[in-house]
Amino acid sequence: MRSASRILSLAVLAFAIVSLGFGGGSASPAHAGEVPLPNPAKAFKGTQCVEPTDVMRRNHMSFLKHQRDETLREGIRGQKYSLNECIDCHAVTSPDVAGGKVRTLKPFCKECHDYAAVSIDCFSCHTGAAVPGIGKTSELPADHAEKALTAALEKHLDAGARAQ
Amino acid sequence: MTDRRQDDMSTVDSATPDASRRAFLKGGAAAAAVVTLAPGVTLYATGADAAVTGPATSAKRWGMLIDANADAGVWDVAVAACQKEQGWGGGENPATDPQWIRKVTVKNPKTGATANMPVMCQHCDEPPCVDVCPTGASMKRADGIVLVDKHICIGCRFCMMACPYAARSFVHEPVQGQKPHMPRGKGTVEACTMCVHRVDRGQQPACVEALAASGSTAMMFGDLNDPNSDISRAVSKYVTQRIRADLNVGPGIHYRGI
Ligand code: SF4
Ligand code: SF4
Numbered sequence: 551m552r553s554a555s556r557i558l559s560l561a562v563l564a565f566a567i568v569s570l571g572f573g574g575g576s577a578s579p580a581h582a583g584e585v586p587l588p589n590p591a592k593a594f595k596g597t598q599c600v601e602p603t604d605v606m607r608r609n610h611m612s613f614l615k616h617q618r619d620e621t622l623r624e625g626i627r628g629q630k631y632s633l634n635e636c637i638d639c640h641a642v643t644s645p646d647v648a649g650g651k652v653r654t655l656k657p658f659c660k661e662c663h664d665y666a667a668v669s670i671d672c673f674s675c676h677t678g679a680a681v682p683g684i685g686k687t688s689e690l691p692a693d694h695a696e697k698a699l700t701a702a703l704e705k706h707l708d709a710g711a712r713a714q
Numbered sequence: 715m716t717d718r719r720q721d722d723m724s725t726v727d728s729a730t731p732d733a734s735r736r737a738f739l740k741g742g743a744a745a746a747a748v749v750t751l752a753p754g755v756t757l758y759a760t761g762a763d764a765a766v767t768g769p770a771t772s773a774k775r776w777g778m779l780i781d782a783n784a785d786a787g788v789w790d791v792a793v794a795a796c797q798k799e800q801g802w803g804g805g806e807n808p809a810t811d812p813q814w815i816r817k818v819t820v821k822n823p824k825t826g827a828t829a830n831m832p833v834m835c836q837h838c839d840e841p842p843c844v845d846v847c848p849t850g851a852s853m854k855r856a857d858g859i860v861l862v863d864k865h866i867c868i869g870c871r872f873c874m875m876a877c878p879y880a881a882r883s884f885v886h887e888p889v890q891g892q893k894p895h896m897p898r899g900k901g902t903v904e905a906c907t908m909c910v911h912r913v914d915r916g917q918q919p920a921c922v923e924a925l926a927a928s929g930s931t932a933m934m935f936g937d938l939n940d941p942n943s944d945i946s947r948a949v950s951k952y953v954t955q956r957i958r959a960d961l962n963v964g965p966g967i968h969y970r971g972i
Contacts, residue, residue, distance in 0.1 A: 622863055625770030625855055627914050634894055675864060675899030677892045684894050 586709055590661040593639040600630050607662075611670075637678060638685025653680040767914060770857040776908055776966065777837070777858070777938040778922070779945050779954065783971035784932030786830040788925055789817040792933065793832065795924030799909065801893045812883035812898075814906045815921065820972065829972050832921070832933075834906035835860060835881040836957065839964025843873035843882065851903075858938075858966050859910050864902040873903055878958050879965075881905050908935075938966065 593599065599606050601613075613631035620626045636655060643650045644657035655678040663670065672678070796815045797803035805811030815834035821827070837860045843852045844860065851867035854860045862873075862882075874882045882905040889898045895911040898904060909919035917923070922935040936945035948954075954968040 618865060619863075620769075622861065622865075623853060623855070624768060625857070625910070625914055626766065626768035628765035628767055637894075674888070675892065675897035675902070677890075677894065677897075679891075679894075681894060 585665060588661040588665040589704075589708060590658050591640070591642045594642075595639050597639070599639070600635070632685075633672070633676060634684045637680050641678065641680040654678040655680075770855045770859070770914075772856045772858075773939060774857040774937045775939040776913060777936070777945060777968065778908075778919075778966065779934040779948050779968045779970065780831055781932045781970045782829045782831040784930060786817075786819075788928065788930045788932050789830055789832045791924050791928050791930075792921035793817060795920045796834075796906070799893070799912075799920035800896045800907075801889075801891065801898065802904075805887065807886070810884075810886050812885055812904055814883070814904070831969060831972060833879060833881070833957070834967070835877075835908075836879050836963075836965030836967045837906075837908055838966070840962070842876040842878065842963060846872040846876040848872065855910070859908045859913070860905075861907055861910065862903050862905065864897065864899065864904070867902040869901040869903065871903060878961055878963065 601609070606613075610631075614633060614636075617629050617631045618633075620629065633655075640658045641653040641655045642657050643653050647654050647656055654673075656673050659672070662668075793815050800814060802812045802814055815832050817830060818833045819828055819830050837858055838854075839858065841852070841854055841860050844854055846852075848870060849866045849868055851863045851865075852860070852873045853863055869884065871884055874880075874884060882903050884903050885898060885900050888900045892898050896907075909917075909921075912919060918926070918935050922933045925931075925933045934945050934948060936943040938946055938949065940946055941950075949968055952970055954970050955972055956965045956968055957972075959965075
C-alpha cells in the first residue's frame with residue numbers, strides 16, 4: 551500500500567512539474583517530443599562516490615583516462631578511480647543486457663551518454679559486468695531490489711509524465 | 715588533474731586534531747571509512763592509497779625459463795591455463811582466432827630429434843613491435859613486460875608483421891564475457907601479457923602456476939635482474955638459449971633443451 555501511494559504521489563508530482571514548469575497547464579507542453587532528460591539509477595550501495603557527484607559528472611572521464619594510463623603503462627595499481635569500482639557500485643540490471651540476468655555498467659553510462667550524444671565505447675572491450683570480487687565489496691545492500699524497483703518506477707512515471 | 719600521490723591520510727591529519735579518529739583512520743585496514751568531523755562536515759576516506767602498488771621499475775626484469783625437455787603434455791596444461799585466465803580461445807575460426815601461447819614442435823631434419831615447447835610473446839628487451847607501432851600502443855613497461863595499450867591501438871597490425879615470433883594476434887570477431895582484468899575487443903591486437911595483473915599482485919603467471927600445480931617444474935618465472943632469484947640461478951647454471959638470439963632483440967624468455 552505504501553508503495554502504491556508513493557507511486558501516485560510521484561505521478562502527481564511529476565505531472566505538476568511538467569504542467570506548471572513547462573506547459574503552463576496547456577495541453578501541449580513546450581518540451582514535448584524532446585529527448586528525455588537522463589535519469590541514471592542511484593548507486594546500489596547508497597554510499598558516497600570517490601568524489602562529490604558534480605565533480606564526477608564533469609570529470610569522471612579525465613579521472614578514468616588518467617588512471618588507466620598509469621595502470622597500464624606504469625603499473626601503478628590500487629588507485630582511487632577504478633572502472634571496476636564504478637561497476638561495483640553502479641552496475642544495474644537491464645532487459646537490454648543478457649535478458650536482465652547480469653548486473654552491468656552499460657545502462658548506467660548510457661543514460662547520460664545517449665542524452666549528450668557521447669559515443670565512447672568502453673564496453674566493446676570491458677565487460678562492464680559485475681562479478682564477485684570485482685570491487686572492494688561486491689555485496690549488495692539488503693534493500694537493493696526494492697530500491698531498484700522504485701528507481702525503475704520513478705523513471706517510468708517520469709517518462710510518462712513528460713510524454714503528456 | 716588530481717595528483718595521484720595526493721595523500722588522503724595527511725588531509726585527514728590536518729583536518730582533525732582528534733587523535734583517536736586519526737588513529738582509527740591510519741590503522742583502518744577497512745576499505746572505506748566515513749567520519750563525521752562536525753555537523754555537516756563528513757569526511758570520506760577511501761583508503762585507496764594504502765593499497766596503491768607500483769610503479770613498475772627497471773630494477774626488475776621479469777622473465778621465464780622454459781625446459782623443452784619436459785614431457786610434451788605439460789604444454790597443453792600451460793595453454794589451457796592461459797585461455798582460462800585471460801578468456802581467449804574457443805572461437806570458430808582456428809586460422810584467425812587469437813592465440814596467445816601455442817605448443818610448437820620442432821624437428822632436426824638431420825637427426826630426426828624433436829622437441830616441444832610453448833611459444834608466446836618473448837617480452838623482448840628491444841621489441842620490434844614497439845619500434846613499428848605508429849600510435850605508441852605497443853609499449854614496454856619498465857620491468858620488461860611488453861603490452862598493447864588497446865585504448866590507442868588502431869588495429870593496423872604492423873606489430874604483427876614486425877614480431878619475429880608471430881606472438882601477436884588480431885581480434886577479428888566481437889568478444890563477449892571478457893575477464894575484468896583483461897579487456898579484449900575486436901579491432902585490436904593482443905598477446906601474452908606475462909599475466910601482468912597477477913605479477914603486480916606478487917603472483918606467478920597462470921601458465922607457470924598451473925604447471926607447478928600439476929607437479930611440473932618445466933616453467934619458471936622470476937626476476938632476471940636479481941642474482942639470487944631462482945630463475946637467475948638456473949640461467950647461470952644451465953646452458954640456455956633464446957629463440958632467434960641472432961636477431962638481438964633480447965627476449966626475456968629463456969629455453970633449455972632446444
Ligand atoms: S615477441 Fe613479438 S610481440 Fe613480444 S615483445 Fe617481441 S616483438 Fe613484441
Ligand atoms: S596493431 Fe595496434 S599495437 Fe600493433 S602496431 Fe598497429 S596500433 Fe600498434
